[in-house]
Amino acid sequence: MNEKYPFSEIEAKWQTFWRDQGLFETDVEKASRKFYCLMMFPYPSAALHVGHGRNYIIGDAVARYKKMCGFETLTPMGWDAFGLPAENAAIKTGTHPRATTLNNIATMKRQLARWGICYDWRREVTACLPDYYRWTQWFFLQFYRSGLAYKSHAPVNWCPSCNAVLANEQVIDGQCWRCETQVTEKKLDQWFFRITRYAQRLLDDLDQLPGWPERVKTMQRNWIGRSEGAQVEFRLVPRADGQPDPHPAITCYTTRVDTIFGCTYMVVAPEYEALPALVKGLPEAPAVAAFTEKSGRLTAIERSGDTLEKNGVFTGRKVINPYTGETIPLWVGDYVLTGYGTGAVMAVPAHDTRDWAFARKYHLPIRLSIQNPEQNLVLETLKEAWTEDGVLVNSAHFSGQTSVEARASMARFAEEKGFGKATVNFRLRDWLISRQRYWGAPIPIVYCPDCGIVPVPEKDLPVLLPDDVEFRPTGESPLKRCDAFMNTPCPKCGKPARRESDTMDTFVDSSWYFLRYLNARDDQQAVNTKLCDRWLPVDQYIGGIEHAILHLLYARFFTKAIHDLGLIHFNEPFAHLFTQGMICKRSEKDGQLYKMSKSKGNVVSPDELISDYGADTVRLYTLFIGPPERDAEWNDQGIEGASRFLRRLWRRVCETHPNLDAAQGIACDPQAMDDIERNLHRRIHETICHVTESMDSDFHFNTAIAFIMELVNALDGFPLAADRPQRGAVYREAIETVVLLLSPFAPHVAEELWMELGHPAGSILKTSWPQHDPTALVRSRVEIVIQVNGKVRGRLEVDAGLSQEALREIALAEPTVQKFIEGKTVRKAIVVPDKLINIAVG
């Protein structure tokens, strides 16, 4: 055995061994105790850095642990390979996106292997290859057929830098999620997925995901934004000039129908569709037109946020409050959003802060209709709106009801009288999936002058993305300029027709890839129902928090939609989700901490580190850096610690090789042990206990590794004695345990040491994970802490299991304790058996 830890030799050797033995290739047909361990598949952008590594190292550790626990583990990997960066690079350099992408994939695959991260590569999926996107297109067709995909002319988010539209989920603070450019609004014909049809189920089923972080579920709940309220129709007072209206009433949505007796005016959004017709020919019409035109110039971003001053004008029209029969004015105001509810709100200034501000500005009447519990709200002295629930006042026969009672009874009343009803509203909007870019899956639709929108027949899939396309961005889809692609006979009538020129959002590709791993090479069907039903939901999904809404919401939607197509029989794709924190690094320029990324120029490449220290060291440090769910700062010096530890362990095995060999086959017998041996034996089992627990719960491998380090430290100066076989046996047990417990984190060195310990056949992965022996944890002597008034004044070693009385006696007799209780009365002594005594004196 080489004294100097020869990591590069070892690592190359075992990586080859794992690959040649197919240790990570899973027979999905016959697995009985299955474990599906999935990591979010990456976008193949250039090369991986150590920040990416965290995700895969955690996943690899979990997979290896589960294998040793006897699970048949499925760990596949693939590539989210469509997307803008490759296309943008192509525009700059002229290299085709396919070439860059496939190149990057090869690099990243090599990097993963050098890291010792193993996958079942026979199941690799690559989203940009026709054998994958063919089925992405197939799902589009199924969605189209079931009404889940539809085309609509709508105002959409436009990123002028990406030259493409964005879904709502992809706009962060008014900026493009990818390039942080300010998003503008455009009205375009676009394809949507009707995710709103699943809003309620997407919300409800979150409760069936106890294995998800609460934080992610909360974010999804907020995003879906369900609210319960009522729709109420306010009839329009007919026009004086006798002109007809497009509809006789304006419907508003409110969550506070209990306040409606305090409603003193109504407001519609500037974009309210019937507004021009409602005011046509009235003296107010020009002012209304001027106002809507002006607010239309503001972007959606400028209009959102409560900082903007609320503006509005009177429309000249009046409506009737159906509860009071009262006539109130109809205004148009820029604080009303067109996309939410009905685009019209009833205004109750006394009980809504926004209505309050608007009414004060335009001197509209304010009326109290809710009283607070103290009964001290007085209109004349009201300084701001009272927006909490209370008891109804000035509300006819509803007066005296609580807000909660009134919301139910008043909705019922509206329904009986026929002017309204209780309704539910969602904030979630449909998912816009068209992209005016080249490097994506073509939308399988043909436009025929005679037949209109015609879906491409399934037998004609895939609609191949042509290679030879000028993809310089013009704001129009590049495919439009490719006649060979665009011109196609209508699948229905055969006459010349044109293809859809947009491609699909890449989030569509990633919404179903976890199903495809089960039958990645199957060219007959998109998914294999039987295998999916057996292997999914995914047992453990691991990825970044940045997908809390985006990918994780879309994937849940796809799963439900595919379930409803009858292709799978589960409703949720991921049973347990773990979101790891980002690896950050201080910028050399400004000293600030940033997420490690190429654009920030603070990436650390694994390649050089692995060459210098070895993959096991890099893995160990990455896991040791801190609790995995939290962000962490990468510190190049920190890696020294991990390196020292592995070298120390290596040397220890080397130097005590004869002792270890001699102890082989000698069983650990606690009955035959002396105190030294029993203490080490206990430590061994405490360590097993702790490491196993972190494996099964929160993945806090930082403390798991610390425990293993402590066990190794405990071996320093351990007195090996030739005449005591149990010495060697316990020592050997310690080393074997360290190697086994370390193997998910530092697999190469673990394999090598395991072999050195005399297990020549096969892999440590085939060995069982160690079990702790509860009897080994029992101590016969314990250290008792003695406190006086909560302050530590001494400690004592005593036999375990002494009675409270006995411990009290012993403690009070201690000279150091005497000093602190002298001349004082002992009021109380709290005894925590085998742990602590606190004497309260005064």
Place this chain on the structure above:
RNA sequence: GCCCGGGUGGCGAAAUGGCAGACGCAACGGACUUAAAAUCCGUUGGCCGAAAGGCCGUGAGGGUUCGAUUCCCUCCCCGGGCACCA
């Protein structure tokens, strides 16, 4: 504004009602060496003290408790989510 995290040595952090700072980094002192690296031994929260020892200390203030980093209340700071959603 609402909701969720977080705030502990020089640094990454540990402890979830019972010894604050495990484990690691860095620093310092020592051993080995011609020297350096590597390795090994030791010190390392602050203040007082020659030492024994004492006092203080987990963002701030208050509370509950024999005992609080941990539970409760108020506030401050940092990060994230939602936000004119009626």
